[in-house]
Amino acid sequence: MKADLPNREQAMLAQWEKEAVYEQSVRRRLDRKGSRQFILHDGPPYANGHLHLGHALNKILKDIIVRYKTMAGYYAPYVPGWDCHGLPIELQLMKELKVTDKHKVDRTQFREQAKAFAGKFVDIQRQEFKRMGILGDWENPYLTMDEGYKRVIVETFEKLEKEGYVYRGKKPVYWCYVDETALAEAEVEYENDPGPSIFVAFPGAGGVELVIWTTTPWTLPANVAIAYNPNERYVVFNAGKRGFVLAEKRVEEFSKLTGLTGNITGDFNMQGASARHPWIDRQVKVLPADFVAMDTGTGLVHIAPGHGMEDFVLGQQQKPALPILSPVDDRGRFTEEVPEWKGEHVFKANPHIVEFLMGKNILLHHEEITHSYPHCWRCHKPVIFRATEQWFLNVDHKGLRRRLLDEIEKIDKNKGWIPGYGKNRIAGMIETRPDWCLSRQRLWGTEIPASVPQKEPDIIDVWFESGVSWAAVLKRRPELSFPADMYLEGADQHRGWFQTSLIPSVALEGQAPFKTVLTHGFVMDGEGRPMSKSLGNVISPGEITKKFGADILRLWVASSDYGADVRLSQEILKGLSDNYRKVRNTLRYMLNNLSDFDATRQAVPYKDLPEIDRWALHRLQEEIRDVLAAYETYQFQRVSSRLVGFCGGDLSSFYLDVIKDRLYCDAAGSLSRRAAQTVLCAVVDALIRLLAPIMGFTADEAWRFMGHKESVALADLPVVDNSLLDSALVDRWKKLLDCRESVLLEIEKARTAGLVKAPRDVKVLINIRPEDMDYVSLLPAIFGVSQVEVKQGRSSSGLEIEIKKADGHKCARCWIYKNDVGTNNRWPEVCGRCADVLEDLARTGKITA
Numbered sequence: 013m014k015a016d017l018p019n020r021e022q023a024m025l026a027q028w029e030k031e032a033v034y035e036q037s038v039r040r041r042l043d044r045k046g047s048r049q050f051i052l053h054d055g056p057p058y059a060n061g062h063l064h065l066g067h068a069l070n071k072i073l074k075d076i077i078v079r080y081k082t083m084a085g086y087y088a089p090y091v092p093g094w095d096c097h098g099l100p101i102e103l104q105l106m107k108e109l110k111v112t113d114k115h116k117v118d119r120t121q122f123r124e125q126a127k128a129f130a131g132k133f134v135d136i137q138r139q140e141f142k143r144m145g146i147l148g149d150w151e152n153p154y155l156t157m158d159e160g161y162k163r164v165i166v167e168t169f170e171k172l173e174k175e176g177y178v179y180r181g182k183k184p185v186y187w188c189y190v191d192e193t194a195l196a197e198a199e200v201e202y203e204n205d206p207g208p209s210i211f212v213a214f215p216g217a218g219g220v221e222l223v224i225w226t227t228t229p230w231t232l233p234a235n236v237a238i239a240y241n242p243n244e245r246y247v248v249f250n251a252g253k254r255g256f257v258l259a260e261k262r263v264e265e266f267s268k269l270t271g272l273t274g275n276i277t278g279d280f281n282m283q284g285a286s287a288r289h290p291w292i293d294r295q296v297k298v299l300p301a302d303f304v305a306m307d308t309g310t311g312l313v314h315i316a317p318g319h320g321m322e323d324f325v326l327g328q329q330q331k332p333a334l335p336i337l338s339p340v341d342d343r344g345r346f347t348e349e350v351p352e353w354k355g356e357h358v359f360k361a362n363p364h365i366v367e368f369l370m371g372k373n374i375l376l377h378h379e380e381i382t383h384s385y386p387h388c389w390r391c392h393k394p395v396i397f398r399a400t401e402q403w404f405l406n407v408d409h410k411g412l413r414r415r416l417l418d419e420i421e422k423i424d425k426n427k428g429w430i431p432g433y434g435k436n437r438i439a440g441m442i443e444t445r446p447d448w449c450l451s452r453q454r455l456w457g458t459e460i461p462a463s464v465p466q467k468e469p470d471i472i473d474v475w476f477e478s479g480v481s482w483a484a485v486l487k488r489r490p491e492l493s494f495p496a497d498m499y500l501e502g503a504d505q506h507r508g509w510f511q512t513s514l515i516p517s518v519a520l521e522g523q524a525p526f527k528t529v530l531t532h533g534f535v536m537d538g539e540g541r542p543m544s545k546s547l548g549n550v551i552s553p554g555e556i557t558k559k560f561g562a563d564i565l566r567l568w569v570a571s572s573d574y575g576a577d578v579r580l581s582q583e584i585l586k587g588l589s590d591n592y593r594k595v596r597n598t599l600r601y602m603l604n605n606l607s608d609f610d611a612t613r614q615a616v617p618y619k620d621l622p623e624i625d626r627w628a629l630h631r632l633q634e635e636i637r638d639v640l641a642a643y644e645t646y647q648f649q650r651v652s653s654r655l656v657g658f659c660g661g662d663l664s665s666f667y668l669d670v671i672k673d674r675l676y677c678d679a680a681g682s683l684s685r686r687a688a689q690t691v692l693c694a695v696v697d698a699l700i701r702l703l704a705p706i707m708g709f710t711a712d713e714a715w716r717f718m719g720h721k722e723s724v725a726l727a728d729l730p731v732v733d734n735s736l737l738d739s740a741l742v743d744r745w746k747k748l749l750d751c752r753e754s755v756l757l758e759i760e761k762a763r764t765a766g767l768v769k770a771p772r773d774v775k776v777l778i779n780i781r782p783e784d785m786d787y788v789s790l791l792p793a794i795f796g797v798s799q800v801e802v803k804q805g806r807s808s809s810g811l812e813i814e815i816k817k818a819d820g821h822k823c824a825r826c827w828i829y830k831n832d833v834g835t836n837n838r839w840p841e842v843c844g845r846c847a848d849v850l851e852d853l854a855r856t857g858k859i860t861a
């Protein structure tokens with residue numbers, strides 16, 4: 013087993029392909045009677061670039077689970093998929109083609125080009141995923157742009173429409189005026205923006221003025237009402253000749269901000285009050301609304317149902333409903349309905365509107381504030397709320413929202429949200445989410461099946477496309493089934509794919525498309541910052557596989573506490589490489605010592621094994637038990653730390669040391685040496701299988717080195733052999749091992765003091781407990797020294813250890829000091845045991861004297 017991991021991995025990938033390891037792993041389980049199935053349904057990544065570490069974290073976690081389940085005996089086919097439509101590809105392509113106006117594009121031709129663009133990145137990402145050692149049906153993935161898939165998108169849309177879930181309506185939606193399309197909740201990101209905050213006086217009946225507060229002056233032309241909080245007191249505040257109506261709780265702040273002085277002259281009864289638009293000839297309704305807050309503004313909110321969701325809902329509750337005015341075009345410019353600022357972009361118009369209000373002497377206050385404002389996820393420009401005709405999915409139809417929450421609860425009862433906080437996250441979002449806007453005004457996607465043909469037909473939200481993968485993939489592919497056992501994606505998908513999959517599935521199938529949802533965090537740099545080009549801290553998975561090998565990347569994933577954000581830096585990579593080397597060197601050492609061992613003929617029966625060997629077999633069973641339990645509960649961090657710890661600890665720092673003399677110096681066929689090999693064989697066999705789901709390449713290499721003709725991915729996981737457990741023995745040994753720790757410490761002291769050079773030069777004088785007297789002959793090996801002399805009886809002062817120089821001479825072969833070195837004339841340099849071994853080798857002609 014040579015290091016050079018990156019190159020050896022490449023060769024191994026070719027071998028896996030040639031041997032059809034994935035196909036075999038699936039078929040064998042299918043053929044095996046009584047195999048249970050485990051379907052992990054792949055959430056499709058977006059096909060528009062090279063893979064980053066987030067992809068690696070996601071797909072490697074999936075692969076560890078699929079490999080684990082397969083080796084645990086499950087039928088676990090894995091069908092990868094790609095999300096191929098949508099704005100990101102469309103925008104990248106427009107940039108490439110130097111197109112700026114989507115209206116001037118030949119739709120058919122553009123879609124052909126987009127298809128080729130997506131197809132190119134599907135190929136690139138497929139290669140990059142395969143390089144990470146991810147097994148799956150890479151030749152038959154699912155693509156959301158495939159004709160078959162698109163048919164299911166349309167069918168599902170139509171089914172939902174037929175059942176009354178889908179409707180067309182005019183409602184305010186997030187609108188990107190740059191990309192000229194509606195956006196869904198999941199497609200906006202909040203950023204802090206500066207913006208105006210103004211108080212405007214609306215003329216009311218009886219000479220008073222109602223003071224409203226808004227941060228979007230451009231929505232004033234669409235104003236049709238004023239909302240007040242029915243649970244609050246409203247008063248008239250007299251300042252000079254004018255009487256202003258506002259909430260009593262806001263008077264003090266109002267006076268401070270506006271500089272207006274005066275006094276409250278009495279209560280104002282909001283019920284039945286009326287007002288007029290400040291410059292448009294329009295009666296304005298005054299309406300009660302619980303959402304009007306008292307911590308800011310004036311306690312009166314201007315209502316424009318065409319530009320706000322709460323406004324819209326309030327408007328719909330009225331009889332008759334309030335008109336939905338939205339005098340803004342696709343590019344965010346005022347239409348001719350607003351002659352004052354016609355053609356002007358609404359954000360550019362803001363200061364002009366403020367000036368205009370000032371000129372009319374109705375602007376009472378104006379300041380710039382910073383507020384959290386929604387932005388387009390693609391172009392990062394601030395979006396506007398704008399009422400347009402769109403297709404929506406009604407989340408309250410037939411009690412859908414309740415049913416969604418019930419499903420979420422049901423999954424929670426089966427501990428299906430991993431980590432558990434996922435449940436509250438998605439439930440909270442479902443509780444408050446608005447209807448789902450399903451239509452987009454873009455080019456690259458599946459056209460909405462509409463009865464009226466349009467010149468520029470709407471396409472379906474890409475989140476709907478991936479959201480119906482349970483219908484297009486799980487229910488269609490004969491090798492899969494619905495619902496899936498697991499969906500596994502980043503924690504942001506509670507808002508995205510988990511939700512957009514759950515909604516149509518519960519609506520049409522009455523159940524969630526998944527039984528378990530496992531989420532992971534995001535990848536950060538060593539200091540916990542997001543990786544970004546501007547920070548210069550980006551590490552790509554390709555860089556790691558090229559420099560260190562994919563198994564290091566896989567070990568990183570397995571060593572991570574994936575429920576939270578996961579860090580990676582050069583420093584962390586170094587630590588991972590050290591751990592990797594620990595495991596690899598341990599495997600190599602064991603394998604090298606098994607080269608002349610045939611377990612079927614030479615294994616030593618358990619009853620003939622020395623106690624220390626039985627101790628090792630007991631420890632191995634404990635490892636197997638704990639590692640399997642950790643795999644079963646998806647605690648891969650525990651799996652990897654147990655396995656690395658076992659290699660670096662009990663094996664390398666103890667057991668392998670203790671048996672070294674037996675392995676190297678006892679006669680090849682001696683019982684003592686064969687006993688050690690019997691244990692090594694059991695350990696290495698189990699260890700490789702336990703490592704296989706994580707270090708797919710290294711484990712396979714070691715497995716084949718053992719003489720196996722096919723991949724370890726086709727093997728079964730080890731099981732605990734209870735007959736090898738002996739707790740009484742382990743308890744006895746616990747005391748001796750504690751004693752060993754103390755002895756090693758003393759030897760180290762003697763070494764630093766220059767008394768001895770190596771443990772082999774040492775003779776230990778020690779008082780041991782009477783019950784440990786049976787182990788005296790084993791102590792030199794356990795302590796790694798040449799001699800141990802027991803001082804009978806333990807005094808009250810406890811353990812007494814004395815380090816001396818060993819007696820006799822050093823054997824040139826085994827380096828142990830013995831009194832019988834040189835007793836055999838033919839081999840004057842070596843001890844009696846070694847002389848016997850050499851005699852034997854000489855007799856059989858293996859060496860010459």
Ligand SMILES: [Zn+2]
Nearest residue numbers: 188191388391
């Ligand atoms: Zn945009």
Ligand SMILES: [Zn+2]
Nearest residue numbers: 823826843846
């Ligand atoms: Zn010797």
